[in-house]
Amino acid sequence: MNILEARKIYKSYGNKFNKQEVLSGIDLTIEAGEFVSIMGPSGSGKTTLLNVLSSIDHVSSGSIRIADAEMTQMKDQQLAEFRKKQLGFVFQDYNLLDTLTVKENILLPLSISKTPKKEAFERFQQLAEDMGIYELRDKYPNELSGGQKQRTSAVRAFIHEPSLIFADEPTGALDSKSASDLLNKLQDFNQKRKATIVMVTHDPVAASYSRHVIFIKDGQIYTQLNKGALERKMFFEDIMKTQGVLGGVKHEH
Amino acid sequence: MNINQLVFRNLKKNLKNYYLYVFALVFSVALYFSFVTLQYSPALDDVKGSIKGGASIKAASVLLIAIVGIFLLYANSIFIKRRGKEIGLLQLIGMTKQKIAKLLNAENFILYVFSMAVGIIAGFIGSKLMLMVLFKVTGVNAIANLHFSGMALLQTLIVFFIIYGLIMLRNRRFISKQTILSLFRTTSSTEQRVKKISVFEIIIGVFGIVLISSGYYISSQLFSGSYTSMLELFSAMIYILASVIIGTFLFYKGSVSFIANIVRKRKNGYLAIHEVLSLSSIMFRLKSNALLLTIITTVSALAIGLLSLSYISYYSAEKTAEQQIPSHFVMGSEKEANTFARALSDKHIAYEKKQFKVIQADFDAKKIMDSELESLKKDPGVLTLSVISEKNAPHIHVENNEVILSGYSDLLKKFMPIQSSGDVKLLIKQPLDLKVIDMKKDYLISYRFTAGGMPVAVVSQNVFEQLDQNKDPKLQLENNQYIAINVNDEKHIEQANDIFTSLKMGDDSMSQLASAQQQKQTMGLMMFVLGFLGLSFLVTSGCILYFKQMNESEEEQSSYTILRKLGFTEKDLLKGIRLKQLFNFGIPLIIGLLHSYFAIQSGWFLFGGELWTPMLIVMSIYTVLYSIFGFLSVQYYKKVIKESL
Numbered sequence: 002m003n004i005l006e007a008r009k010i011y012k013s014y015g016n017k018f019n020k021q022e023v024l025s026g027i028d029l030t031i032e033a034g035e036f037v038s039i040m041g042p043s044g045s046g047k048t049t050l051l052n053v054l055s056s057i058d059h060v061s062s063g064s065i066r067i068a069d070a071e072m073t074q075m076k077d078q079q080l081a082e083f084r085k086k087q088l089g090f091v092f093q094d095y096n097l098l099d100t101l102t103v104k105e106n107i108l109l110p111l112s113i114s115k116t117p118k119k120e121a122f123e124r125f126q127q128l129a130e131d132m133g134i135y136e137l138r139d140k141y142p143n144e145l146s147g148g149q150k151q152r153t154s155a156v157r158a159f160i161h162e163p164s165l166i167f168a169d170e171p172t173g174a175l176d177s178k179s180a181s182d183l184l185n186k187l188q189d190f191n192q193k194r195k196a197t198i199v200m201v202t203h204d205p206v207a208a209s210y211s212r213h214v215i216f217i218k219d220g221q222i223y224t225q226l227n228k229g230a231l232e233r234k235m236f237f238e239d240i241m242k243t244q245g246v247l248g249g250v251k252h253e254h
Numbered sequence: 255m256n257i258n259q260l261v262f263r264n265l266k267k268n269l270k271n272y273y274l275y276v277f278a279l280v281f282s283v284a285l286y287f288s289f290v291t292l293q294y295s296p297a298l299d300d301v302k303g304s305i306k307g308g309a310s311i312k313a314a315s316v317l318l319i320a321i322v323g324i325f326l327l328y329a330n331s332i333f334i335k336r337r338g339k340e341i342g343l344l345q346l347i348g349m350t351k352q353k354i355a356k357l358l359n360a361e362n363f364i365l366y367v368f369s370m371a372v373g374i375i376a377g378f379i380g381s382k383l384m385l386m387v388l389f390k391v392t393g394v395n396a397i398a399n400l401h402f403s404g405m406a407l408l409q410t411l412i413v414f415f416i417i418y419g420l421i422m423l424r425n426r427r428f429i430s431k432q433t434i435l436s437l438f439r440t441t442s443s444t445e446q447r448v449k450k451i452s453v454f455e456i457i458i459g460v461f462g463i464v465l466i467s468s469g470y471y472i473s474s475q476l477f478s479g480s481y482t483s484m485l486e487l488f489s490a491m492i493y494i495l496a497s498v499i500i501g502t503f504l505f506y507k508g509s510v511s512f513i514a515n516i517v518r519k520r521k522n523g524y525l526a527i528h529e530v531l532s533l534s535s536i537m538f539r540l541k542s543n544a545l546l547l548t549i550i551t552t553v554s555a556l557a558i559g560l561l562s563l564s565y566i567s568y569y570s571a572e573k574t575a576e577q578q579i580p581s582h583f584v585m586g587s588e589k590e591a592n593t594f595a596r597a598l599s600d601k602h603i604a605y606e607k608k609q610f611k612v613i614q615a616d617f618d619a620k621k622i623m624d625s626e627l628e629s630l631k632k633d634p635g636v637l638t639l640s641v642i643s644e645k646n647a648p649h650i651h652v653e654n655n656e657v658i659l660s661g662y663s664d665l666l667k668k669f670m671p672i673q674s675s676g677d678v679k680l681l682i683k684q685p686l687d688l689k690v691i692d693m694k695k696d697y698l699i700s701y702r703f704t705a706g707g708m709p710v711a712v713v714s715q716n717v718f719e720q721l722d723q724n725k726d727p728k729l730q731l732e733n734n735q736y737i738a739i740n741v742n743d744e745k746h747i748e749q750a751n752d753i754f755t756s757l758k759m760g761d762d763s764m765s766q767l768a769s770a771q772q773q774k775q776t777m778g779l780m781m782f783v784l785g786f787l788g789l790s791f792l793v794t795s796g797c798i799l800y801f802k803q804m805n806e807s808e809e810e811q812s813s814y815t816i817l818r819k820l821g822f823t824e825k826d827l828l829k830g831i832r833l834k835q836l837f838n839f840g841i842p843l844i845i846g847l848l849h850s851y852f853a854i855q856s857g858w859f860l861f862g863g864e865l866w867t868p869m870l871i872v873m874s875i876y877t878v879l880y881s882i883f884g885f886l887s888v889q890y891y892k893k894v895i896k897e898s899l
Contacts, residue, residue: 055819057819057899077823077824078823078825081818081821081822081823082821082823083821084819084820084821085820085821085822086821088821090819090820092819096812096815096816096819097816098530098534098813098816098817099813100530100534100535100537100538100813101525101530101534102523104523105523105524105525105530108523108524108525109525109527109530109817109820110820110821111524112524112525112526112527113526113527113821113822113826118522118524121524122522122524125523138523157820
């Protein structure tokens with residue numbers, strides 16, 4: 002079953018005299034239960050793609066369907082409602098509220114869906130224990146390490162059981178140990194809970210955890226790689242090779 | 255782009271953000287200028303002559319300088335911190351600190367000159383309005399004329415340029431103390447780190463509430479008779495003042511976050527969006543503004559309290575005059591009474607003259623008085639009262655062994671409670687046993703006889719005659735005749751009053767109307783001055799709270815972005831913001847109103863007879879004006895939230 006279908010999406014900024022086209026006709030299909038990475042050099046439009054797919058930004062033209070709902074036709078109010086129920090987010094800079102504790106941050110998405118307290122606490126305990134942050138539940142974000150913050154953010158993305166989770170450079174600010182911890186957990190979630198994850202990254206190691214990598218360049222899909230039965234290491238090498246061909250910008254940032 | 259262009263660009267951009275600052279600046283200049291104009295205005299001489307209007311307006315203008323000066327300096331320090339990044343950037347591209355200071359000063363200068371020009375024009379026009387208000391509240395019948403005073407202009411210019419100089423110095427100091435790196439961090443360093451509530455804070459919180467409540471409790475007991483000596487009364491007042499002010503500070507420092515924390519703990523981590531925005535914010539933010547909020551609360555409580563009290567006495571002017579002078583006119587001597595009566599007849603004003611004797615006598619009143627009056631009187635239980643015959647007291651009837659007390663002022667009643675029935679002894683050669691059967695509210699004779707509020711003893715004609723023969727001559731007044739003249743037709747009172755005034759009689763002859771007008775004039779001027787001082791304080795403190803909220807909303811913008819990405823709508827967020835502003839503006843407002851309520855409650859009867867109407871009017875005007883700033887800040891938040899995604 003396709004959870005996300007994007008057809009011919011265009012996105013441009015600026016006015017008609019000075020137009021900058023960022024996405025030029027991207028077609029994309031993501032099936033339920035997939036773990037997809039989007040890669041590409043700086044300025045290739047990967048974050049813009051994630052933003053329009055996740056309804057934070059509007060497309061200039063084209064159609065996006067998530068779980069059989071046409072996103073481009075929705076009003077802001079409906080979009081917010083949709084994000085609230087169907088989508089989960091993990092961002093590079095964690096996006097946790099400083100004034101709330103770990104537990105409060107995580108339970109936030111549940112408070113709008115009016116989930117009963119008991120169920121909310123059970124879900125919280127389970128997910129937080131899986132991610133290894135249950136002990137930290139009464140701490141404030143500024144008392145946590147980057148990895149802990151990102152895991153908190155991940156639990157928040159999963160807690161309301163969304164049909165699709167978007168991760169924008171989730172490992173961008175983490176050291177390698179925390180990064181692999183997080184990616185392992187994401188992989189776990191993907192396999193055990195059948196969560197669909199779309200991740201934007203420029204890090205080939207991070208991408209190698211996913212099952213499917215889409216490369217974009219200059220606003221268009223350049224190529225796609227499938228992990229298939231490959232080992233992660235082999236897949237990583239494939240990705241490196243493709244990236245090399247893509248533009249020789251292996252180590253931007 | 256040269257430096258001049260930079261100045262103008264900055265100004266244009268800043269005006270959009272700081273329109274309220276410009277407004278407050280214009281308002282301050284206008285208010286100050288019109289006050290000083292009034293001070294120099296010849297039209298004010300009417301008011302000045304009788305009640306030292308000039309002095310109070312002068313004092314007010316000095317206070318106004320203090321309020322406006324502190325406000326402008328404070329607002330400036332808020333703004334310069336906001337521009338830290340920009341200053342850092344200018345330094346980074348190689349501008350010297352002197353040049354940056356010059357740039358900022360030039361900007362401020364233009365803003366200042368512009369605001370002052372507008373403010374002075376507005377103040378000039380406003381001064382006529384103010385004069386009209388002043389004449390209205392003081393009951394002076396004069397036409398308010400525009401009058402331009404060069405002195406006032408000069409004084410305004412000097413005062414505001416001194417303030418400008420101070421601001422300039424501060425900016426220069428701020429800039430010179432900064433390094434490029436620290437400038438980039440100014441906004442974040444003022445932000446307070448989020449911490450857990452400590453036990454110490456809980457203790458502070460509880461202690462703050464205890465202090466405030468104890469202050470309130472003592473204030474309610476202040477005039478109830480528990481504190482009889484002057485020293486006790488004075489120390490009680492000092493205690494109230496100290497405990498309430500310190501308590502307020504601790505309340506903001508600890509109690510608010512302590513209470514918010516309890517509410518939050520109960521939610522066990524499951525917070526709704528409006529709780530996220532309101533609770534967590536007041537928990538951490540109010541604390542860091544504790545000193546500012548304490549000052550705002552205390553001064554506004556003071557303003558509301560004083561304004562209410564002067565309004566109470568203004569409102570009760572007629573009633574007070576009636577109590578002091580129960581007839582339209584009370585004459586000091588037979589001769590004056592005749593002169594006045596003749597003048598009235600000449601003008602064909604019908605009147606009624608009443609004249610009777612008032613005798614002073616000692617009463618042994620131990621049985622109807624509460625004890626503990628050592629401090630007020632040497633011989634406890636002996637009261638010296640004016641005595642009149644029932645024949646001269648309408649609607650009162652007593653038997654031979656009875657006495658009715660009438661017209662006891664509320665004020666004295668608080669200090670010297672007397673029961674309305676019981677046995678007393680009339681202390682003459684052969685003491686007479688009498689029985690007090692009732693206490694009436696009517697005032698029967700003028701305050702010349704009643705020592706400013708003691709009741710009058712009404713006895714039967716028999717007893718009165720008996721007393722007359724045996725009275726103690728040492729106690730009697732020089733003139734023991736009460737001579738009252740009442741005008742038959744109410745319409746002629748004013749005319750009669752004019753005649754009375756033109757006759758220029760001695761101090762013992764009094765007019766009820768003139769006395770009421772006199773009080774209205776004094777209190778009207780008081781209200782006028784306090785009202786405008788209160789208004790300027792309200793506007794400036796409201797602005798400061800608004801600026802603080804402006805900063806806060808921008809600091810929190812990233813949170814709104816997160817929340818909106820998570821799927822909360824603008825409406826959801828706004829609901830939380832409204833609640834938050836309700837707390838942010840509501841808590842200081844309610845505390846201020848409570849403080850002033852208890853202050854007024856403890857001593858209002860010293861000022862007049864009507865508590866609720868005047869107090870509620872003052873309080874609701876204050877609340878409405880204050881809410882405007884809350885409303886404006888919600889609008890600003892709306893903008894920030896809208897832009898956050």
